[in-house]
Amino acid sequence: xxxxxxxxxxxxxxxxxxxxxxxxxxxxxxxxxxxxxxxxxxxxxxxxxxxxxxxxxxxxxxxxxxxxxxxxxxxxxxxxxxxxxxxxxxxxxxxxxxxxxxxxxxxxxxxxxxxxxxxxxxxxxxxxxxxxxxxxxxxxxxxxxxxxxxxxxxxxxxxxxxxxxxxxxxxxxxxxxxxxxxxxxxxxxxxxxxxxxxxxxxxxxxxxxxxxxxxxxxxxxxxxxxxxxxxxxxxxxxxxxxxxxxxxxxxxxxxxxxxxxxxxxxxxxxxxxxxxxxxxxxxxxxxxxxxxxxxxxxxxxxxxxxxxxxxxxxxxxxxxx
Amino acid sequence: xxxxxxxxxxxxxxxxxxxxxxxxxxxxxxxxxxxxxxxxxxxxxxxxxxxxxxxxxxxxxxxxxxxxxxxxxxxxxxxxxxxxxxxxxxxxxxxxxxxxxxxxxxxxxxxxxxxxxxxxxxxxxxxxxxxxxxxxxxxxxxxxxxxxxxxxxxxxxxxxxxxxxxxxxxxxxxxxxxxxxxxxxxxxxxxxxxxxxxxxxxxxxxxxxxxxxxxxxxxxxxxxxxxxxxxxxxxxxxxxxxxxxxxxxxxxxxxxxxxxxxxxxxxxxxxxxxxxxxxxxxxxxxxxxxxxxxxxxxxxxxxxxxxxxxxxxxxxxxxxx
Numbered sequence: 159x160x161x162x163x164x165x166x167x168x169x170x171x172x173x174x175x176x177x178x179x180x181x182x183x184x185x186x187x188x189x190x191x192x193x194x195x196x197x198x199x200x201x202x203x204x205x206x207x208x209x210x211x212x213x214x215x216x217x218x219x220x221x222x223x224x225x226x227x228x229x230x231x232x233x234x235x236x237x238x239x240x241x242x243x244x245x246x247x248x249x250x251x252x253x254x255x256x257x258x259x260x261x262x263x264x265x266x267x268x269x270x271x272x273x274x275x276x277x278x279x280x281x282x283x284x285x286x287x288x289x290x291x292x293x294x295x296x297x298x299x300x301x302x303x304x305x306x307x308x309x310x311x312x313x314x315x316x317x318x319x320x321x322x323x324x325x326x327x328x329x330x331x332x333x334x335x336x337x338x339x340x341x342x343x344x345x346x347x348x349x350x351x352x353x354x355x356x357x358x359x360x361x362x363x364x365x366x367x368x369x370x371x372x373x374x375x376x377x378x379x380x381x382x383x384x385x386x387x388x389x390x391x392x393x394x395x396x397x398x399x400x401x402x403x404x405x406x407x408x409x410x411x412x413x414x415x416x417x418x419x420x421x422x423x424x425x426x427x428x429x430x431x432x433x434x435x436x437x438x439x440x441x442x443x444x445x446x447x448x449x450x451x452x453x454x455x456x457x458x459x460x461x462x463x464x465x466x467x468x469x470x471x472x473x474x475x476x477x478x479x
Numbered sequence: 480x481x482x483x484x485x486x487x488x489x490x491x492x493x494x495x496x497x498x499x500x501x502x503x504x505x506x507x508x509x510x511x512x513x514x515x516x517x518x519x520x521x522x523x524x525x526x527x528x529x530x531x532x533x534x535x536x537x538x539x540x541x542x543x544x545x546x547x548x549x550x551x552x553x554x555x556x557x558x559x560x561x562x563x564x565x566x567x568x569x570x571x572x573x574x575x576x577x578x579x580x581x582x583x584x585x586x587x588x589x590x591x592x593x594x595x596x597x598x599x600x601x602x603x604x605x606x607x608x609x610x611x612x613x614x615x616x617x618x619x620x621x622x623x624x625x626x627x628x629x630x631x632x633x634x635x636x637x638x639x640x641x642x643x644x645x646x647x648x649x650x651x652x653x654x655x656x657x658x659x660x661x662x663x664x665x666x667x668x669x670x671x672x673x674x675x676x677x678x679x680x681x682x683x684x685x686x687x688x689x690x691x692x693x694x695x696x697x698x699x700x701x702x703x704x705x706x707x708x709x710x711x712x713x714x715x716x717x718x719x720x721x722x723x724x725x726x727x728x729x730x731x732x733x734x735x736x737x738x739x740x741x742x743x744x745x746x747x748x749x750x751x752x753x754x755x756x757x758x759x760x761x762x763x764x765x766x767x768x769x770x771x772x773x774x775x776x777x778x779x780x781x782x783x784x785x786x787x788x789x790x791x792x793x794x795x796x797x798x799x800x
Contacts, residue, residue, distance in 0.1 A: 172560070173560070174559075174764050175541065175542075175764065178653075178762070179560065179760075179762055179764055179768065180760045180761030182760055182762070220800040221496075221796065221798045221800075224796060225796050225798075228793070228794060228795040229795060232793045232795055235788065237788025237793045238495075238787065238788070238793075239495050239500065239783060239787055241786075241787075242779070242782045242783050243779055245782075246779045332497065332800030420501060436760070437758070439501045439502040439757070439776075441499070441500055441501045441502075441503070442499045442501065447500065451503070451779060454775035455772060458563070458567045458772060461564075461567050462563050465562075466558060466563055467553060467558025467559070471558070472552075472556065472558045473552075474546060474549040474553055475542065475545060475546050475549060477542045477543075477652070477653065479542075479653030
């Protein structure tokens, strides 16, 4: 019997109609499936990767590039949304500087980075995941910070799904219609200039990605190898998951999608990943905020398996339904 | 400026694009609106009202009537889903016996209870709410336990929405198609026999309700008076909210719908209450389980207001978006 089936049977023995906790039970079974056993608890961490993007020069963000570094300072001081939400979700916050103040090249004019730079970021992400796993972490929520990174994520989606730039470019942190048009134009140029093909996902990542996205790809590959669940946040982390899936199809097996974000392009991206998100709260912040918000639901799913009585132990009549 | 607007402005000053936490911000604003101020935290309790239903004799549940008492014993022993979920959600659990082992009369043959019995349950619910508020409770999640109570809730919906019995009768704890047909037939008979009209909501409650539903109506009326938010669970608590709304239209202003359940009839009920639920996880357990699951999201909404830095305090450039 698989760990998924063992968990399903354990839920079915508990004092409640079978399946009556719906997706919560499914989430508990998924966690067992990914881990290979039913975890009693999962010590969680939120990994936020941060980097700057040369494509910010194309006027594709509502915020100036310096906000990336300012927000990383805000993370360090404990004042950002993810500081609050990680704490509320019972998770430690780890912020990884993948290139703050040292932006990728502008993807609208050429490749973002070399293949070896992409490989180095992936290796760094893998190493970060391995270190956390060695520390006893049993679940990693992923997040991002990087002014301009919805443009990079949209370009990755356009190349890999594939999709028309207009179908995957949205307002990000708050662009108006002109800004979204500039973003779609930048993605169109990036695809033309770089001629990356979906058959070469590492090449696509190097051409169109960001340093933080490449690092998150590595975190996801490392988590899959360690059988540690990865909780995706929104559009950026989803784009990283898409790259990981194309590099190693099995990596999608370790993913849980926290939410469907308000950002255009997130819905087709989730569909391509085969993921049905848990929450739908019109979030569009990033930082791992959605991943942190879903942690209490995952903890509850495991607590039910751990702490509920069975029909037998509680002497409750079982209808078998 | 209203408390809702004050909360909205406070969110807008925080280091994140305006509105980027979507419904989470809206929930924080709603909590402020209901309380009349921005609460720093909300001490929460889950009130589960339990009672037996004479209509169980019509074969409308997958479980025998004795399960109500068995589950109340399970609550006392700490082994039920709501024990686990309330604890995970940081809430105290209060179980109120509104008529366990002393069922209402069978609504398919006559009125469930007298008008004065309905009034007494409402008064008991109001008193319970007042006592909790006096103890410092700032938010009440509501739940139910009672074999047969989806039939009573369906009858209340059919009479008050109004709706055809078939449109509000679902499988409950796990009825097959024949069972659902029996339930709809019982509701049809209950409406014919009792001739309750929507213009007399107390009469409808007495004719078709259950003791636990009547008690929950009182809890909701009491919470509205005390400006304490009520988090609804699923179909049964929603039916109680519908009765409360018809008795005192303003009472709906204190309600937050935790989730849209898998039970048929819950969707039109939420629509009539004007509520957009937070979660959609195919839950159909009751006991307040969905209400408990939403508590961490509400706590996070308030924590953001309390603990996040502002653009000004953190020195982050504000785009004004």
